[in-house]
Amino acid sequence: MYNRNYSSRRSTYIKAIILGDSGVGKTSLMHQYVRGTFSTQYKATIGADFMKKDVDLGDGRIAEVSCWDTAGQERFQSLGVAFYRGADCCILCFDVTNMRSFENLESWRDEFLIQVGPRDPESFPFVVVGNKIDMEGKRAVSQKRAMEWCAAKGNIPYFETSAKRDINVETAFRTVVKNAMDQETEADIYNDFPDPIRIDADDQDTQSCAC
Amino acid sequence: MSDYTLDGQEFDTVVLGTGLVESIVACEIANSAAADSDEGRKVLHIDRNPYYGGSFACFSLSAFIEWATTFRDCRQTPFVEIVVAGGGGGVSGSEPISFIINQTTTREECDTKKSIAAALQPFCSGSDASSFDMKTCEAALSLLLENDRKYAIELAPKLALCRGDMIDLLIDLRIGEYVQFKGVEHSYIVHNGKIEKVPESKEDVFASKTLSLIEKRKLMRLMTVIADDDECQKLMDEAAQSSEQDFGQFMQSKFKFDGKLLDAVVYSVARADAVHRLGAAEGCERVRKYVRAMGRYGRMAYLCAMYGGGSELAQAFCRLCAVSGGTYILGEHVEISQKDGDAGFTVKTSEHGTVKAKSIVMDPVYDPEAVFEKDNAVSRAFCILDRAILGDDTTAILCHVDGQSATSLLYLTQATLAVPSGQSILYAWSPGPLTSDKRVQLQRALYDVSADATSLFTAYFEVCDAKCASKGYFGTGAPDSLVDFDSTVQRAQHIVKCIHQG
Numbered sequence: 001m002y003n004r005n006y007s008s009r010r011s012t013y014i015k016a017i018i019l020g021d022s023g024v025g026k027t028s029l030m031h032q033y034v035r036g037t038f039s040t041q042y043k044a045t046i047g048a049d050f051m052k053k054d055v056d057l058g059d060g061r062i063a064e065v066s067c068w069d070t071a072g073q074e075r076f077q078s079l080g081v082a083f084y085r086g087a088d089c090c091i092l093c094f095d096v097t098n099m100r101s102f103e104n105l106e107s108w109r110d111e112f113l114i115q116v117g118p119r120d121p122e123s124f125p126f127v128v129v130g131n132k133i134d135m136e137g138k139r140a141v142s143q144k145r146a147m148e149w150c151a152a153k154g155n156i157p158y159f160e161t162s163a164k165r166d167i168n169v170e171t172a173f174r175t176v177v178k179n180a181m182d183q184e185t186e187a188d189i190y191n192d193f194p195d196p197i198r199i200d201a202d203d204q205d206t207q208s209c210a211c
Numbered sequence: 212m213s214d215y216t217l218d219g220q221e222f223d224t225v226v227l228g229t230g231l232v233e234s235i236v237a238c239e240i241a242n243s244a245a246a247d248s249d250e251g252r253k254v255l256h257i258d259r260n261p262y263y264g265g266s267f268a269c270f271s272l273s274a275f276i277e278w279a280t281t282f283r284d285c286r287q288t289p290f291v292e293i294v295v296a297g298g299g300g301g302v303s304g305s306e307p308i309s310f311i312i313n314q315t316t317t318r319e320e321c322d323t324k325k326s327i328a329a330a331l332q333p334f335c336s337g338s339d340a341s342s343f344d345m346k347t348c349e350a351a352l353s354l355l356l357e358n359d360r361k362y363a364i365e366l367a368p369k370l371a372l373c374r375g376d377m378i379d380l381l382i383d384l385r386i387g388e389y390v391q392f393k394g395v396e397h398s399y400i401v402h403n404g405k406i407e408k409v410p411e412s413k414e415d416v417f418a419s420k421t422l423s424l425i426e427k428r429k430l431m432r433l434m435t436v437i438a439d440d441d442e443c444q445k446l447m448d449e450a451a452q453s454s455e456q457d458f459g460q461f462m463q464s465k466f467k468f469d470g471k472l473l474d475a476v477v478y479s480v481a482r483a484d485a486v487h488r489l490g491a492a493e494g495c496e497r498v499r500k501y502v503r504a505m506g507r508y509g510r511m512a513y514l515c516a517m518y519g520g521g522s523e524l525a526q527a528f529c530r531l532c533a534v535s536g537g538t539y540i541l542g543e544h545v546e547i548s549q550k551d552g553d554a555g556f557t558v559k560t561s562e563h564g565t566v567k568a569k570s571i572v573m574d575p576v577y578d579p580e581a582v583f584e585k586d587n588a589v590s591r592a593f594c595i596l597d598r599a600i601l602g603d604d605t606t607a608i609l610c611h612v613d614g615q616s617a618t619s620l621l622y623l624t625q626a627t628l629a630v631p632s633g634q635s636i637l638y639a640w641s642p643g644p645l646t647s648d649k650r651v652q653l654q655r656a657l658y659d660v661s662a663d664a665t666s667l668f669t670a671y672f673e674v675c676d677a678k679c680a681s682k683g684y685f686g687t688g689a690p691d692s693l694v695d696f697d698s699t700v701q702r703a704q705h706i707v708k709c710i711h712q713g
Contacts, residue, residue: 049534071534072538075215075538076538076539077541078539080263082263082523085518196392196517197394197509198387198391198392199388200382
């Protein structure tokens with residue numbers, strides 16, 4: 001997380017990563033949130049990289065959110081540690097019609113905490129998303145059960161969503177981004193290093209001394 | 212989650228090993244294909260270990276010990292010597308404990324000081340062996356392991372030239388955002404145990420208190436020639452004609468450099484290693500690249516990737532490969548067979564079925580019959596220091612010159628998140644097998660730079676280069692001893708070219 005100054009308004013960079021089993025709708029959620037689109041064609045994630053969106057929290061704070069998808073590397077549990085670097089918040093996803101995807105939330109959360117190693121795991125900004133509520137008839141995980149799990153893990157906010165019908169997607173992402181921003185001031189006290197150098201195609205050779 | 216099977220699938224290329232070269236190859240093949248059409252070339256990328264990076268891997272402290280005791284390929288790295296400071300930093304004042312890990316054991320969890328001490332015990336060496344005390348060893352490890360995951364220990368540290376092939380490739384592929392860098396702010400040369408700053412810019416040359424006026428003028432002349440395209444070309448042409456001279460002799464005759472100034476140009480800028488002969492033309496080309504690199508992202512010539520360069524970069528390329536449709540499996544073993552008269556290969560994976568592949572790219576350690584080139588090895592060492600001897604928020608590249616030997620050193624701190632705050636890590640490496648002389652050379656280089664600090668954890672090992680026995684595979688090889696990534700990128704791009712040509 002680092003700050004960028006745009007005149008008087010402060011914009012904070014937030015890295016959000018989306019975790020969960022293959023097929024629960026991670027890419028669809030991301031597309032719905034960032035672009036407001038949904039495709040019925042399922043394709044195991046190819047071509048999804050990361051997407052950016054500026055979020056105005058309405059209280060003078062602006063978040064420059066970049067959402068990172070698993071790029072299909074989760075299929076054989078082969079997400080490398082580099083994927084998790086510098087994550088400010090995490091969206092844990094499951095499919096309400098797939099019990100196994102809910103049961104695996106525990107290991108996704110554990111893996112995230114091991115790889116990221118936040119100072120205070122209990123208060124790290126997670127959000128749990130139960131996706132595909134448009135398929136209510138096939139529901140296998142009750143809302144009650146999901147909420148109990150979230151409560152037991154330090155009161156993680158829980159949202160039931162449909163990426164297809166655009167239900168609750170915006171609210172879920174906004175909540176986790178706001179919670180990440182609320183932790184920002186505290187994190188800033190500890191992080192007084194100069195920002196790393198970013199290799200952007202746009203501003204090569206024009207960058208001033210960054211050291 | 213492991214229900215997925217690949218059985219019966221056909222891939223264009225199966226890549227074995229996730230070292231930097233293999234990862235760039237996998238990425239370039241998948242990415243170039245994806246750009247051409249929807250149904251591009253299919254890549255299956257496998258690593259037999261549960262981590263990315265291969266011989267460029269980056270580890271927490273406990274994971275490094277696990278690499279030494281379990282994952283290391285004994286043909287490539289016959290032994291690892293580890294020295295743990297007594298009492299984890301001289302707290303209790305006990306003697307350091309040394310281990311020579313000369314074989315690997317089956318995998319056991321190495322995640323507590325107790326389990327690590329138990330894993331190390333059989334390898335305790337020297338006079339400690341008979342009197343090995345588990346409690347002392349655990350105590351020695353405990354301070355280090357408190358911050359276990361704050362260590363990013365690299366098997367083969369390298370830097371990116373600001374205007375080099377690695378940065379160009381990241382920009383080309385638009386994945387600059389995957390990896391964060393810090394500038395390598397300082398360059399030092401160590402003579403007779405004395406550390407001196409190498410001037411890195413015209414301003415530095417003017418401000419230098421160690422250079423005489425005449426030396427300043429000589430150095431300025433070189434920099435002016437290199438900075439001017441025509442003059443530089445003339446110099447390169449002249450160097451190309453002086454094939455009987457090595458780079459040092461050429462600099463001596465052309466610019467009248469001598470003594471420390473000559474060493475700074477030959478070792479700190481052109482990064483000669485005193486093992487391989489550095490020709491005049493090659494040396495001039497390296498100086499040109501170095502000078503060209505300065506000023507792009509600040510005044511320094513090199514960038515250092517945060518969290519451990521080669522491994523982070525390998526993962527960036529793997530991610531882009533996955534984004535372009537590549538399939539990834541870690542911790543998977545394979546057997547390859549080829550039927551007579553059949554163009555392709557059959558790859559049997561340990562957990563996910565049997566697939567077909569048109570071509571195979573591999574780190575030669577995956578070939579059971581690989582030929583290991585003992586003489587073509589790189590000796591490597593590092594020590595974790597209890598103090599940030601050269602500054603707490605900085606990165607430095609050093610060169611230790613000692614008679615006929617030269618050792619490259621890299622100093623990293625919390626600036627690149629390589630160690631916990633207040634500590635530092637110093638890497639030293641030199642081409643050639645780890646003989647007792649070579650070990651002394653590395654030890655002296657580490658010691659001369661870190662004399663004021665206590666080494667909490669030191670390791671020495673060699674990594675041999677290897678070639679595949681079968682000509683049917685595209686073999687990569689072990690990381691070389693050069694400081695920058697350019698040769699690594701070029702190696703990968705050469706393989707990609709060969710594959711595209713069939």
